[in-house]
Amino acid sequence: MLYALPSEKRGVVKILKQYQQHERENLQALLSTFVQADDVATLMGHFDAGWLKLLNHGDFKRWSSGLLSLPKIEVTDIELKTSVRVGTKDSCDTTQTDIEASLKALFPWRKGPFDILGVRINTEWRSDWKWDRVLPHLSPLAGKRVLDIGCGSGYHMWRMLGEGAKSVVGIDTSSLFALQFAVMKRYLPHADVFYLPTGIDEMPGDMQCFDTVFSMGILYHRREPIEHLLKAKSLLAEGGEFVLETLVVDGDEQRCLMPHKRYAKMKNVWFIPSVAMLEIWLKRAGFSQVSCVDLNVTSTEEQRCTDWMQFESLADYLDPNDPSLTVEGYPAPKRAVMIAKV
Ligand SMILES: C[S@@+](CC[C@H](N)C(=O)[O-])C[C@H]1O[C@@H](n2cnc3c(N)ncnc32)[C@H](O)[C@@H]1O
Numbered sequence: 001m002l003y004a005l006p007s008e009k010r011g012v013v014k015i016l017k018q019y020q021q022h023e024r025e026n027l028q029a030l031l032s033t034f035v036q037a038d039d040v041a042t043l044m045g046h047f048d049a050g051w052l053k054l055l056n057h058g059d060f061k062r063w064s065s066g067l068l069s070l071p072k073i074e075v076t077d078i079e080l081k082t083s084v085r086v087g088t089k090d091s092c093d094t095t096q097t098d099i100e101a102s103l104k105a106l107f108p109w110r111k112g113p114f115d116i117l118g119v120r121i122n123t124e125w126r127s128d129w130k131w132d133r134v135l136p137h138l139s140p141l142a143g144k145r146v147l148d149i150g151c152g153s154g155y156h157m158w159r160m161l162g163e164g165a166k167s168v169v170g171i172d173t174s175s176l177f178a179l180q181f182a183v184m185k186r187y188l189p190h191a192d193v194f195y196l197p198t199g200i201d202e203m204p205g206d207m208q209c210f211d212t213v214f215s216m217g218i219l220y221h222r223r224e225p226i227e228h229l230l231k232a233k234s235l236l237a238e239g240g241e242f243v244l245e246t247l248v249v250d251g252d253e254q255r256c257l258m259p260h261k262r263y264a265k266m267k268n269v270w271f272i273p274s275v276a277m278l279e280i281w282l283k284r285a286g287f288s289q290v291s292c293v294d295l296n297v298t299s300t301e302e303q304r305c306t307d308w309m310q311f312e313s314l315a316d317y318l319d320p321n322d323p324s325l326t327v328e329g330y331p332a333p334k335r336a337v338m339i340a341k342v
Contacts, residue, residue, distance in 0.1 A: 012064045012065060012068060013055060013064075015064075015068055016055065016067075023047075023195075024047060026192075027169070027194045028040060030194065031043060035207060038204075043196065046198035046202045047196055047198070050175075057175045057176075059175075066106045067102070067105075067106065067186070069102040073091065073187075075091055077091065078188065083128065084112070084114050084128075085114070085116075086115070088117070089118025089119075090118070096118055099118070106179055106183065107308060107309070108308065108311060109123045110152065111152040112153070114155070114184065116184075116187075121308055122308050123155075124303060124305065124306060127152075130216065131156055134245065135163070137294065137337065138163075138212070138339075139241050140163070140164070141160055141164055141165045144211040145165075145209065145237075146210060146214070147168075147171070147210040147214070147235055148168060148169070149200050149215045150172055150200070152170075152172060152177050154177070154193070154195060158184060166192065169193075170193075170194070171197075171200060173197070173198065175197065177195070178197045182195075200228060200231055203235060207234065207235050208234065209235070210240060211240050212236075212240060212242075212243065216244075217246070218246075220270060222271075223270050226281060226284070229244075229281060232244075238342065240341070241340075242282075243339055244282070244338040245338075246278070246336060247334065247335055247336075248278060248334055251277075252274060253276035253280055256273040256274065257271075257330060258270060259328065263326060263328065264317035264326045264332075279292070287342060290338065295336050298314060298333040300315045300318075314333070317333075318332055
């Protein structure tokens with residue numbers, strides 16, 4: 001069965017507002033079980049502000065039309081532990097071509113892959129490879145209240161749920177990712193996994209309520225990395241676990257790279273420390289039991305341009321004569337996974 005595609009933006013907005021209202025009520029109910037009332041009120045204010053921004057985004061109509069033209073069916077065949085998949089091509093009568101066209105209206109797809117009703121979204125990033133590197137080092141997520149800072153389209157949040165997390169809240173400032181997340185939520189409307197469209201700076205301080213906080217792929221975008229770590233710590237309950245994944249450079253505890261302008265063509269990269277310096281940052285922010293559990297040079301198989309993300313990707317950011325360097329002459333992207341406790 002196909003959702004009727006509204007011809008007017010007003011119609012699209014009305015349906016999206018129903019989704020927003022559903023998410024709002026369920027998120028508020030969830031947060032009220034473990035977050036103080038004044039912080040819940042603050043967070044719901046940010047939820048509303050994020051949605052207002054989304055509804056006014058220039059690409060809103062394209063994205064939401066794609067989302068709403070996906071089959072509105074109940075799907076019971078779901079895989080979240082070994083991959084992120086809802087249904088198969090036999091779950092509905094809609095053709096694979098039509099499903100693909102609906103999903104492509106939400107391009108570019110950067111984080112994934114997702115399998116939606118038989119269509120494979122071959123995203124720019126193999127986020128599943130990152131998860132495979134992180135997962136073996138985590139304290140079990142079963143029964144945990146999880147926060148994912150900079151959650152992107154939510155790929156890792158679904159994998160966290162697949163590991164048995166009690167609830168997962170993701171925060172991210174991207175409107176497109178909010179609607180890509182809504183694709184999965186269309187088929188898992190009752191999952192305690194929520195996208196809160198806001199930034200880390202908007203989170204109230206000292207919430208001390210999450211069992212595990214993830215910050216993956218975001219620290220190097222922060223101008224105040226120590227503030228970021230302090231904020232993450234303040235969100236964790238006593239005994240909680242912090243999982244930090246970020247860019248690093250080789251070198252001793254004295255070394256940290258600050259690019260002059262761009263790093264791998266990105267304008268918003270500020271600090272890339274060595275692992276040894278990162279350990280000091282974490283300890284000075286008040287974390288204990290700090291350890292680096294994984295180091296990985298990002299490959300052009302892990303981050304590449306695909307049919308679902310046709311812009312430039314890692315291969316275009318590296319020196320064609322020496323792929324160990326970025327086009328700016330800096331060391332090519334290398335990532336560390338750090339685990340720390342409060
Ligand atoms: C490189 S992506 C990482 C996504 C995902 N965590 C991963 O590891 O694949 C960084 C994400 O952080 C988000 N972001 C940027 N600034 C943010 C902020 N101040 N608060 C929360 N998220 C932010 C971006 O929108 C983007 O989705």
